[in-house]
Amino acid sequence: MQKILLVGKPNSGKSLLFNQLTGLRQKVANFPGVTVELKSGIFNAHLDNGVDGKQQQKFELIDYPGTYSLKSLSKDESIAIEQLLNAMSDEKTSVILCNLDATRMERSLVFALQVQEIAKQHNKTVIFTLNMVDELLRFNHKIDTDKLSEKLGSPVYAVSAKTLIGISELQKGLGEIAISPEKYRVKPTETNQQASGIAAKSLAKEFAIQSDVVLKRQNAIDRLLLNSVFGGFAFLLIMFFLFQSIFTWAAPLMDATEDAIGFIAGIVSGFLGEGILNDFMTDAIFGGLGSFLVFVPQIMILTLIIGLLEDSGYLARAALICHRPLSFFGLSGRSFIPYLSGHACAIPAILAARTIESPRKRFVTMLTVPLMSCSARLPVYALLIAVLVPDTTYLGGWVNLQGAMFFALYSFGILTALIVSGVLNKMTEGSKELQDMPFILELPSYRLPHWQPLFYRIINSGVQFIKRAAPIIFVVSLIIWTLGYFPNNGDLQNSYLSTIGQWIEPIFTPLGVDWRYGVAILVSFLAREVFVGVLGTMFSIENADENIAGLAENLQADGLSLASGVALLAFYVIALQCVATVAMLKSELGKNRYAWGAFIAYGLLAYLVSMFFYAVLS
Ligand SMILES: Nc1nc2c(ncn2[C@@H]2O[C@H](COP(=O)(O)OP(=O)(O)OP(=O)(O)O)[C@@H](O)[C@H]2O)c(=O)[nH]1
Numbered sequence: 365m366q367k368i369l370l371v372g373k374p375n376s377g378k379s380l381l382f383n384q385l386t387g388l389r390q391k392v393a394n395f396p397g398v399t400v401e402l403k404s405g406i407f408n409a410h411l412d413n414g415v416d417g418k419q420q421q422k423f424e425l426i427d428y429p430g431t432y433s434l435k436s437l438s439k440d441e442s443i444a445i446e447q448l449l450n451a452m453s454d455e456k457t458s459v460i461l462c463n464l465d466a467t468r469m470e471r472s473l474v475f476a477l478q479v480q481e482i483a484k485q486h487n488k489t490v491i492f493t494l495n496m497v498d499e500l501l502r503f504n505h506k507i508d509t510d511k512l513s514e515k516l517g518s519p520v521y522a523v524s525a526k527t528l529i530g531i532s533e534l535q536k537g538l539g540e541i542a543i544s545p546e547k548y549r550v551k552p553t554e555t556n557q558q559a560s561g562i563a564a565k566s567l568a569k570e571f572a573i574q575s576d577v578v579l580k581r582q583n584a585i586d587r588l589l590l591n592s593v594f595g596g597f598a599f600l601l602i603m604f605f606l607f608q609s610i611f612t613w614a615a616p617l618m619d620a621t622e623d624a625i626g627f628i629a630g631i632v633s634g635f636l637g638e639g640i641l642n643d644f645m646t647d648a649i650f651g652g653l654g655s656f657l658v659f660v661p662q663i664m665i666l667t668l669i670i671g672l673l674e675d676s677g678y679l680a681r682a683a684l685i686c687h688r689p690l691s692f693f694g695l696s697g698r699s700f701i702p703y704l705s706g707h708a709c710a711i712p713a714i715l716a717a718r719t720i721e722s723p724r725k726r727f728v729t730m731l732t733v734p735l736m737s738c739s740a741r742l743p744v745y746a747l748l749i750a751v752l753v754p755d756t757t758y759l760g761g762w763v764n765l766q767g768a769m770f771f772a773l774y775s776f777g778i779l780t781a782l783i784v785s786g787v788l789n790k791m792t793e794g795s796k797e798l799q800d801m802p803f804i805l806e807l808p809s810y811r812l813p814h815w816q817p818l819f820y821r822i823i824n825s826g827v828q829f830i831k832r833a834a835p836i837i838f839v840v841s842l843i844i845w846t847l848g849y850f851p852n853n854g855d856l857q858n859s860y861l862s863t864i865g866q867w868i869e870p871i872f873t874p875l876g877v878d879w880r881y882g883v884a885i886l887v888s889f890l891a892r893e894v895f896v897g898v899l900g901t902m903f904s905i906e907n908a909d910e911n912i913a914g915l916a917e918n919l920q921a922d923g924l925s926l927a928s929g930v931a932l933l934a935f936y937v938i939a940l941q942c943v944a945t946v947a948m949l950k951s952e953l954g955k956n957r958y959a960w961g962a963f964i965a966y967g968l969l970a971y972l973v974s975m976f977f978y979a980v981l982s
Pocket residue numbers: 372373374375376377378379380381391392393394395396397398399400428429430431495496497498499523524525526527675811814
């Protein structure tokens with residue numbers, strides 16, 4: 365299949381355009397460096413040539429990570445650029461679709477003209493999209509695309525990937541051009557023969573909107589949010605409410621889910637009557653799997669909040685504010701983005717670290733991202749907090765004690781990551797392999813969130829969370845139930861499981877918990893969420909006739925002490941219980957020993973820290 369390459373400056377809307385042209389849902393967000401891996405989709409070209417009716421051809425459309433220039437600053441950027449240069453000279457490439465940000469023309473054009481130059485050398489066709497024209501229209505600014513096209517010597521389409529202005533014209537035009545690209549080769553013009561920097565400047569002067577018009581409103585907001593005193597304060601406040609709201613907003617939804625599961629369990633149980641099958645359903649399915657499903661609303665709210673931060677443009681400002689404090693620990697402002705997205709999941713966060721220019725800072729960031737409290741830890745935190753911390757509110761309901769505990773746990777993860785970063789930074793000092801680079805970050809425009817993709821993202825996060833963990837929780841609950849139910853039909857304390865449990869109990873005595881928690885911790889090395897499912901199953905077996913999904917009440921009634929609870933929480937903050945993360949570290953760092961080293965080191969550290977908390981608090 366012939367290829368169309370979609371290239372352009374970071375944050376110019378390539379991925380949103382890609383989504384509109386292919387119907388896929390690739391991640392879009394308002395900061396530079398969202399796309400870090402090539403993504404391809406199918407573009408259907410229709411040609412209405414009037415002679416033999418409609419002609420159709422499929423093309424592979426490839427979304428590239430954004431680049432500012434074809435001349436690289438760092439070694440790693442040069443790998444990305446080399447990849448792009450190779451693709452541009454590939455004989456299968458029929459068209460290069462170069463996307464320009466109409467609100468930031470000059471920057472977009474430098475890269476665009478360089479692309480054109482290479483395209484000329486390889487006899488390739490380039491077409492330009494002038495994206496984000498909806499934003500220009502708000503300022504009543506219009507760009508004469510015909511004239512721009514004449515100067516550039518290539519076709520230009522004005523579009524908005526967001527409001528879909530000009531998208532159908534683009535589809536039609538791109539189709540025609542892709543099918544017969546030789547007709548649209550780059551024409552030599554006065555402009556495209558100049559050096560890219562000079563030509564970009566003069567074109568921007570002639571066509572672009574005055575940047576101070578666009579920047580006016582933005583600068584007013586930035587004066588506040590990037591202010592050296594207020595900015596830091598605002599940042600902390602935003603972060604505090606971010607993590608608070610995961611708890612407070614989700615509470616009614618979680619209660620509703622818990623009630624719904626309890627209600628269904630009641631019906632199923634009444635239908636099944638007494639017996640092993642009923643015990644199995646209530647203990648393993650509703651007790652195990654059900655206890656885990658209760659936390660889905662929280663995951664979705666976390667995604668909503670991170671999504672809002674990303675879409676608004678604040679994330680890049682936060683990275684800037686954090687640059688100084690992060691540098692102190694050997695990290696960069698760019699580490700902030702992987703750190704924040706690590707609160708959803710470490711896997712994309714480790715990938716996002718690719719945008720960090722400095723290899724050494726990237727290395728340190730990747731190894732410490734797993735300390736961010738990812739969504740798999742959420743069920744564990746929420747459960748233990750509900751058991752340990754009373755549901756009191758202060759300041760007229762704005763501050764909730766359970767929410768504050770949540771914030772404390774997230775902060776503890778971040779603090780540990782910073783300390784570990786400091787240590788790793790010292791250890792890698794003077795390494796030739798890991799050189800250092802300056803921190804540069806383009807600030808995107810503030811924008812209102814784009815609701816539809818955000819909505820899909822929220823739904824998707826819930827679905828993925830269930831898909832990822834539910835099968836393993838199901839299997840583990842099944843095994844745990846079987847071992848815990850037999851041979852004495854529901855007597856957990858005298859079951860096969862307890863025999864195995866007594867064996868491992870000594871390992872967990874220093875944390876003040878018995879074998880039941882020990883089993884749940886060990887099994888949760890498969891996936892953290894399993895902790896909740898396994899405890900749910902065991903406590904359901906024990907409390908055969910009591911309420912089904914109320915695991916927190918069961919743990920409370922069982923008398924989990926504050927010291928042990930805190931020790932367990934500390935363990936879950938630090939331990940790297942995720943096979944997928946180890947695999948990701950391995951592939952990104954290229955070395956097995958770093959990945960497994962992190963796994964073992966974080967496991968040991970988690971154990972020691974939680975032992976410490978138990979000893980101090982008990
Ligand atoms: N107003 C407006 N916003 C847009 C338009 N196209 C994209 N955006 C927004 O611009 C931001 C960046 O979009 P992306 O598609 O992620 O940009 P990208 O070029 O793929 O960025 P990288 O992957 O970082 O190189 C997002 O917030 C989009 O919602 C547009 O036509 N109009």
